[in-house]
Every structure is written in C-alpha cells, then in structure tokens.
Amino acid sequence: MALSFLPLVVLAQPVEPPPPPPPPPDGEAPEGLNQTQRTDPEPVDPAIIEGRERPGYTDPLPDPIEQENEGAIRAPPPQAFPTDQVPIPDRWRLIEGLGLVEEDILDPYNQNTYKGDRPINPDKVPWLPITGDDWFFIANLISDTVYEPRTFPIPVGIQTTEDPDRLDVFGDDFSTVLSQTFIFGAALLKGSTAYKPPSIEYRLTFAYNVNYVDVPERRVLFVEPSRDSERLDHFLGVQEAFVDYHFTQFDNDRFDFISIRAGIQPFQADFRGFLFNDQQLGVRLFGNRDNNRVQFNLAAFWRLEKDTNSGLNSVVQSPRDDFVFLANLYRQDFLIPALTSQVTFAWNRNREADDIEIDDNGFPVRPALLGDLRGRDYDVFYIGYNADGRVGRINVTASAYWALGEDRNSFFTSQPADISAQFAAAELSYDRDWIRFRLSGLYQSGDSDPYDDEENGYDAIFENPIFAGADTSYWIRQTIPFAGGGRAVSVNGRNGILNNLRSSKEQGQSNFNNPGLWLVGAGADFDLTPEVRVSANANHLWFEDTSSLEALRIEGSIPEDIGYDLSASAIWRPKANQNLVFRLSAAALVAGDGFRDLFDARNGGNEFYSVLANVTLTY
Numbered sequence: 001m002a003l004s005f006l007p008l009v010v011l012a013q014p015v016e017p018p019p020p021p022p023p024p025p026d027g028e029a030p031e032g033l034n035q036t037q038r039t040d041p042e043p044v045d046p047a048i049i050e051g052r053e054r055p056g057y058t059d060p061l062p063d064p065i066e067q068e069n070e071g072a073i074r075a076p077p078p079q080a081f082p083t084d085q086v087p088i089p090d091r092w093r094l095i096e097g098l099g100l101v102e103e104d105i106l107d108p109y110n111q112n113t114y115k116g117d118r119p120i121n122p123d124k125v126p127w128l129p130i131t132g133d134d135w136f137f138i139a140n141l142i143s144d145t146v147y148e149p150r151t152f153p154i155p156v157g158i159q160t161t162e163d164p165d166r167l168d169v170f171g172d173d174f175s176t177v178l179s180q181t182f183i184f185g186a187a188l189l190k191g192s193t194a195y196k197p198p199s200i201e202y203r204l205t206f207a208y209n210v211n212y213v214d215v216p217e218r219r220v221l222f223v224e225p226s227r228d229s230e231r232l233d234h235f236l237g238v239q240e241a242f243v244d245y246h247f248t249q250f251d252n253d254r255f256d257f258i259s260i261r262a263g264i265q266p267f268q269a270d271f272r273g274f275l276f277n278d279q280q281l282g283v284r285l286f287g288n289r290d291n292n293r294v295q296f297n298l299a300a301f302w303r304l305e306k307d308t309n310s311g312l313n314s315v316v317q318s319p320r321d322d323f324v325f326l327a328n329l330y331r332q333d334f335l336i337p338a339l340t341s342q343v344t345f346a347w348n349r350n351r352e353a354d355d356i357e358i359d360d361n362g363f364p365v366r367p368a369l370l371g372d373l374r375g376r377d378y379d380v381f382y383i384g385y386n387a388d389g390r391v392g393r394i395n396v397t398a399s400a401y402w403a404l405g406e407d408r409n410s411f412f413t414s415q416p417a418d419i420s421a422q423f424a425a426a427e428l429s430y431d432r433d434w435i436r437f438r439l440s441g442l443y444q445s446g447d448s449d450p451y452d453d454e455e456n457g458y459d460a461i462f463e464n465p466i467f468a469g470a471d472t473s474y475w476i477r478q479t480i481p482f483a484g485g486g487r488a489v490s491v492n493g494r495n496g497i498l499n500n501l502r503s504s505k506e507q508g509q510s511n512f513n514n515p516g517l518w519l520v521g522a523g524a525d526f527d528l529t530p531e532v533r534v535s536a537n538a539n540h541l542w543f544e545d546t547s548s549l550e551a552l553r554i555e556g557s558i559p560e561d562i563g564y565d566l567s568a569s570a571i572w573r574p575k576a577n578q579n580l581v582f583r584l585s586a587a588a589l590v591a592g593d594g595f596r597d598l599f600d601a602r603n604g605g606n607e608f609y610s611v612l613a614n615v616t617l618t619y
Helices: 091-096 547-553 594-597
Strands: 135-151 176-189 200-214 230-245 258-268 275-287 294-302 322-331 339-351 364-366 377-392 396-408 418-433 434-442 491-493 499-502 518-527 532-542 560-573 582-593 605-617
Touching: 258 294, 339 396, 560 594, 582 594
Parallel strands: none
Antiparallel strands: 135 176, 135 605, 176 200, 200 230, 230 258, 258 275, 275 294, 294 322, 322 339, 339 377, 377 396, 396 418, 418 434, 434 518, 491 499, 518 532, 532 560, 560 582, 582 605
C-alpha cells in the first residue's frame, strides 16, 4: 500500500504570527474556510422543504405524560373498582360467559377441560380429593401405525429351513413388519399452566402394542426350529407413572424452581439421545436458576425389564440389577453467545453376572452368546460434553463422551479388563429460506486388540439417537444379525447407530469389545409448505477397527467399508399441527467390501432396502 507524507518544515527561530484577517461581511465565510468549518454555523431551518413532507403523523406531538399511578404496577384494591362492574378472575370464565365456546369432549382443537385448557370444577367431581379452582386434568390418546417391508441378511437355520433347496449360509432377505401402538395418558396437576410450572403433577401413561412379523427363514423369530417363520404378538406396557412436586417457592417472576420427580419417567441425557434416552423407574431432582439460563439434573434409575418384541416396559417382571446414576448441568450462552453447553457425568453399575435371562422367543440375552459365554459385571463412568445452538449463521449440535471403568469378565480372555473408549458426533446445518442443509460426522472407537486387558470399543447405556436421518436411515432403523460369529447377537441395534455386538438393545448388556464406527453424512430438509416437509440423507459408514469381528469370525482380515446409506422421507401434517401426521420414507444400503465380506445374501445381493409408512393420530 502506497503511503504519502506531508513535508515537515523545521523553523530555526520563532516567527511572529500574521495579524488576523478583517471580519468578513455577514453571510460570507472567511477566506480559506468552507461552510463546514464555521465556528458559528447558521441554525438549521426546521421548515419542510418545498415539495417534501414528513411521513406519518405531522401534527404537533402532545406534551409528555409522567405516570405516577401506582395501580399501573400493583392491582388496585377491590374498593377502587366501580360497584356496577364485576371483575372476572380468569380467562376461561370470560370466554364461557360470552358464550364463545361450547365444550365438546371429542373436539381436540378448541377449549376443552380434558386437554387442560380449563380447570376442573370441584363441584362436579366431589369424589376427587382436590380443592380450589387451579386443578387441571389432561388426557391424551395416540395411535401409531407402522408398516415396514424391508430386506436384510437373514441366516438359514442350522436344523431346518423353509426351503429344502437352501444350502447357503444366508437365505432370502425380504421380511415384513406391521405394528400398531395405542398410547393413553392422563395427568392431574395443580397450577396455572399458562403462566408458571405446576406445583404438583400426577401422570400415568399406558402403551398397548400389537405386532406382526413375517420372515422367510425359521429360527429367526423363535429358537425352536419347529415354530413358524411368522409371529403375532401383543403387550401392554407402563411407560409413565410418576409424581412431580415443586418443593421450592419460585425465586422470582421468571419462575425459577427446583422440583423432584419419582416413578417411571422419560429422561434424555443429552440433546440428541446418544447416551441414555429411555423411560425408566427412578428419582430425579431438577430445576433451573438465573432466569432459566442454568438448568440441572440429578437422577438415579433402576432399569426395568423390557418386553422382547414391543420394547415396552414390563412391570410384571423384577427390575434388572442395573442402575444408572447421572448428573448434568446446562448453561446458556456459555463459551459463545447463542450456544448452550452441557456437561454430563454418568455411572452405569451392572451386577448381572449371575443372571441368566431368556427372551420371550427363547433366545438367551444375558449373558450374550459370545466368546466364553460367561456372565459379566461392570462399572462404567461416562464423562461428556454436549453443545447445541448457533455460531453465526451455522446451527451446531455436538457430543463427546469418554467411557472409563472396569469389566469384571472380558468374554475374550475370561479376565478383568479396563474400559477406555471414546465417542464424538457433530451436526452442522445452515438455513436458507425454506431449506436446511446438514453435515454430520460420528466417531465410535473400536477395540483394536480383543485379547489384551483393555476394552476400547465404545457403547452407550440405552441410545435412541436423533441424528443423520434418525429412523429414516437404513443403518439406524434395521438390525443386522451377526451370523457366524455369535448366536442371537446383532452388529447394531434397532433405532440405534452404534456397532456394539449386543444380544439386544433392550434386554442385553453394554459391550465394549466391538468394531466401532465412522460415519460421514450430508442431508437437507425442504419445508415445501407449512404442512409438507421432504428430507434426504446420504451417509457413508466404516467399521473403526475390525479386530473383534475377525477374532469372532476366525478370519484373517475383514475390510472396514460398510457402505452407503441413502434415504429420503416425506412428512405431511394436513392440519399444520401434530394431531395428524403421515410419514413415508425409503432407505437403501449399498453394501461396501466389509459388509459383503460378513453378509452375503442369496443370489449375491449387494443392495438392501427398507420402506417405512407411518400414521400418527393424536388427541
């Protein structure tokens, strides 16, 4: 860049200043000075320039008013109101008095006492132990229908097969799932729900599931080879049954609070459900501070057994000897503005080494049929950091966990092993008008030496991730059986992204001898209208380390490339709300060298498909 310099003149002796110039005539600037250099500029003419006018209000403004009425801050006493007017204390009575709403129990859109829009009238329910006019009742009913045709590697049974000509390790790969779930929930709570959290809440939720599955091979659905290759099952589960009590007064007008919740309750340990996302029996102390900028959870859960085929909670069985203790802290605008940071500490204490659990289909799930087939106890501590928010125009979600602990029995060595494994995932998205573009990346460490005294394959407690396409993705939605290396064991779990070689996500134990995962993906969401959204995702997956697969399969080498996971979905909400939701998605896995090495479908298929049709009705 060129620089210009002014000449510098050095005077050897003082010079008498010249006499000041004579004052100029009025209205003229001194010689050598322009109008902007005047010391006393002319006043600005406030008149409107000819041909121009001020926009909007042009009349003189009124005199300022100083408010000295204390009633503007606090409500005036009752005697201040005129006697010919009657105040109405709440909004629902006003609407009812005007005759604007006629309540209909079947109407989910307008005001309805059964949706918690208006309080319960204690006179109409004298049998209910409530007093006052701030008790609300909320009922909800959900119908969730799923139809899912799919293909995946299906092993041929050892003893028998549906087709006597099938001599391959893997048979036909097509199967069908039909699932219908009805969810009924009810809550009784005290408090003005529109303005502050309730002071106490009682909630109960049941889920009833009917499912039908048809596969082309025997010993896939039932352990007995004599059983058919189709199954119709049903189950009633208790998904929520808790009491929530606010035992502190609100500290300020922002309603900061501390609450305790006991019973079967939903809990999600992080923003995207990577570590623990389930409905379990437990006690949770939670609340917020600093105008909701700080939130915290202290929780302890005693894990319930799950029904094998529906995944619902089974309260008729004894809880598992598996406990989860968790603490996390959220802080808004931490590290940078518009970013919420969360730190998490969790302890999974499992004492099921002497427990033998057979699922409803006759397959052993604890211990898993891998290695020495012995039961395991373990203690795993998870230290995590999660972030969700924005960095400029970029939306950011990120998670990182380090799992540390001890496995009392490594099924490869029958000796204790230290656990040290890592996990990281991030999603960046950019919004441009009605389109959101997304980039995703995930790392799950794998075990590089199954026979040493350290387990390095990461596994979660109970994952349900909303990431990289979620259940639209083929790899997240489908379970891939690990045939030839373990019995009744899968590479991944249904509605899970981790490659963990578990017997079951719902009933099995965490496994830290696994091949891990690399995932890189891109996607986009298109909000075509307020009622219609279309999404597309493309992910590339690799095993992080195939040493554990090679040891279990007794193979010299297995390539790491799993393949490409391609998916697309469309969601239609005809009422622009969540009462009616129709979803149709399709996914395909284009197998890579590693997947083809492990699973070779009949007739050499290298592509696998999944279609998901889902209808959700909510009252």
